Amino acid sequence: MGFMIPQASDSIQELSVEELRAKVGTGMEIVDAEEHMLLSMGPQHPSTHGVLRLLVELDGETVVNLAPDIGFLHTGIEKNMESKTYTKALVMTDRMDYLTPMTNNMVYIMAVEKLLGIEITPRAQTLRLILAELSRLASHLVWLGTSALDLAAMSVFLYCFREREYILDIFEMVSGQRMMVSYFRPGGLWRDVPDEFEPAVRKLLDFMPAKIADYEALLDQNPIFLERAKGVGVISGEQAVAWGLTGPSMRASGVDWDNRRDMPYGGYETYEFEVPVEHEGDVYARYRCRMREMRECLRLIRQGLDRLKPGPVNIDDHKIVPPPRAELGRSMEAVIHHFKLWTAGFTAPEGYVYQVIESPRGEIGCYLRGNGTNKPARVHFRGPSYVNLASLPLLANNSFVADLVAVIGSIDIVLGEIDR
Amino acid sequence: MGIEEKLGNLGVVTYRLEDVVNWGRTNAMWPLLFGLACCAIEMMSTQAAHYDASRFGMELNRPSPRQSDLMIVAGRVSRKMAPVIRRLYDQMPYPKWVIAMGDCASCGGVFNNYAIVQGVDEIVPVDVYVAGCPPRPEALIDGIMTLHEKIRNDKITDWA
Numbered sequence: 001m002g003f004m005i006p007q008a009s010d011s012i013q014e015l016s017v018e019e020l021r022a023k024v025g026t027g028m029e030i031v032d033a034e035e036h037m038l039l040s041m042g043p044q045h046p047s048t049h050g051v052l053r054l055l056v057e058l059d060g061e062t063v064v065n066l067a068p069d070i071g072f073l074h075t076g077i078e079k080n081m082e083s084k085t086y087t088k089a090l091v092m093t094d095r096m097d098y099l100t101p102m103t104n105n106m107v108y109i110m111a112v113e114k115l116l117g118i119e120i121t122p123r124a125q126t127l128r129l130i131l132a133e134l135s136r137l138a139s140h141l142v143w144l145g146t147s148a149l150d151l152a153a154m155s156v157f158l159y160c161f162r163e164r165e166y167i168l169d170i171f172e173m174v175s176g177q178r179m180m181v182s183y184f185r186p187g188g189l190w191r192d193v194p195d196e197f198e199p200a201v202r203k204l205l206d207f208m209p210a211k212i213a214d215y216e217a218l219l220d221q222n223p224i225f226l227e228r229a230k231g232v233g234v235i236s237g238e239q240a241v242a243w244g245l246t247g248p249s250m251r252a253s254g255v256d257w258d259n260r261r262d263m264p265y266g267g268y269e270t271y272e273f274e275v276p277v278e279h280e281g282d283v284y285a286r287y288r289c290r291m292r293e294m295r296e297c298l299r300l301i302r303q304g305l306d307r308l309k310p311g312p313v314n315i316d317d318h319k320i321v322p323p324p325r326a327e328l329g330r331s332m333e334a335v336i337h338h339f340k341l342w343t344a345g346f347t348a349p350e351g352y353v354y355q356v357i358e359s360p361r362g363e364i365g366c367y368l369r370g371n372g373t374n375k376p377a378r379v380h381f382r383g384p385s386y387v388n389l390a391s392l393p394l395l396a397n398n399s400f401v402a403d404l405v406a407v408i409g410s411i412d413i414v415l416g417e418i419d420r
Numbered sequence: 421m422g423i424e425e426k427l428g429n430l431g432v433v434t435y436r437l438e439d440v441v442n443w444g445r446t447n448a449m450w451p452l453l454f455g456l457a458c459c460a461i462e463m464m465s466t467q468a469a470h471y472d473a474s475r476f477g478m479e480l481n482r483p484s485p486r487q488s489d490l491m492i493v494a495g496r497v498s499r500k501m502a503p504v505i506r507r508l509y510d511q512m513p514y515p516k517w518v519i520a521m522g523d524c525a526s527c528g529g530v531f532n533n534y535a536i537v538q539g540v541d542e543i544v545p546v547d548v549y550v551a552g553c554p555p556r557p558e559a560l561i562d563g564i565m566t567l568h569e570k571i572r573n574d575k576i577t578d579w580a
């Protein structure tokens with residue numbers, strides 16, 4: 001060939017199955033090293049939903065034990081955030097759980113606002129709620145499409161992505177970006193939504209219920225899907241709580257807890273919605289739970305739109321929110337504020353806050369410590385996927401290796417958030 | 421419309437081997453089904469109904485590197501992942517091409533830190549870079565068209 005093939009640097013090494021086994025030895029006890037087969041699944045595997053590696057101990061086709069090997073997508077997000085100002089660190093949160101950037105933005109921004117002690121305007125709050133629910137809908141659509149694809153239902157994937165495209169168009173309309181929106185800013189929003197926003201969302205509300213019914217018709221009457229989903233990967237309510245499962249994966253085991261209702265934030269307490277709970281705790285129950293949640297999303301969005309009143313979306317404090325562009329030509333003060341804000345940012349007081357909200361995957365928490373400067377001293381996220389993944393050995397125990405795929409799909413993990 | 425119109429009386433078409441092979445290579449690429457991070461979601465959008473990559477003969481994604489000839493590095497490459505990517509690349513049969521999708525794969529993007537390889541071209545040779553974080557599906561399709569362009573201009577003397 002006419003080009004030089006660069007060599008992978010010697011400093012980075014790949015682990016063999018044996019080395020891996022030695023390393024994860026503390027987490028995984030090999031039950032029977034003589035008789036059983038050790039299988040390394042991933043990190044390049046079509047149905048691990050990203051770069052997850054599983055070390056699976058198999059007795060024939062039955063999973064005896066397994067240990068996840070994570071970190072293939074470690075990005076250093078938390079560390080990177082410490083070297084950025086509060087506003088600029090926001091872009092990192094989009095890239096963490098990339099299926100639902102709005103909720104990630106929301107938890108971080110709410111933590112920042114808590115640290116600063118500011119209250120946002122009612123319009124901003126309503127818009128945030130609508131967008132977070134749209135994001136939840138989009139995330140569930142990806143989950144449904146990909147996990148159905150894992151179980152060989154290709155058409156569901158195509159349908160889900162068609163509808164998701166519509167939601168992404170709305171995101172692009174409000175923020176200019178399809179996925180990495182960075183739309184929520186300290187003190188409000190990047191800017192107000194355009195006039196086309198409301199009609200577009202209302203149109204979504206009109207056609208979406210029929211689409212959800214379509215997906216259900218494709219899956220609920222599909223014997224192959226039912227066979228592979230019912231009674232697979234069962235976890236009881238007590239175990240779910242003990243292993244720290246959150247979100248729909250936990251509610252599918254009969255635990256009735258949703259941060260939106262039970263630890264309300266961002267105005268959720270004033271909305272009317274139901275928290276779907278299922279009791280079987282298997283893959284099918286988790287599927288049902290998310291499907292019902294999609295309908296609740298629509299309900300919340302509709303209520304949000306009905307309450308949307310004109311008004312400012314940002315607080316009136318130009319130490320935190322940049323002044324409008326038009327003012328820069330008129331007022332010297334505005335120029336100074338603008339300059340200060342985009343060069344140094346604002347300073348936050350010393351102290352720490354912790355904020356939890358409900359992401360589509362479960363409870364996402366943000367611990368934020370300020371040290372009186374313009375950059376956070378420490379940011380840490382409690383990612384739902386990370387904690388949910390921990391229960392995988394329990395869920396997959398004694399199932400067939402083929403069912404492992406269904407189980408991984410059903411707990412809806414996003415590797416970007418696990419590894420951060 | 422079809423090739424038979426060009427047959428003439430002799431029933432023979434003459435064409436340059438180079439062009440025929442390059443034409444064949446461009447229109448039946450099998451990408452490796454392999455997503456790393458956020459960009460992979462946009463790659464999935466590209467393949468889904470709305471953007472429909474099958475228009476370019478690419479609907480068939482192979483999960484096995486041994487059956488694919490195009491690697492779309494969609495996402496950030498961490499230090500832990502780098503050797504795996506290199507191994508996947510080595511497992512692909514010739515001829516093979518690589519598209520670095522997104523800023524992270526092209527140059528590290530927003531993550532200039534200890535964890536991320538600053539551009540996948542440090543470990544595998546890249547044919548086309550697609551900018552964007554994440555690139556829109558249109559941008560990825562443009563990258564694919566650029567790659568087609570490049571393949572069409574391949575010279576027979578360069579074939580391994």
Ligand code: SF4
Nearest residue numbers: 458495522523524553
């Ligand atoms: S370029 Fe952007 S979207 Fe793509 S993997 Fe990197 S951070 Fe994610």
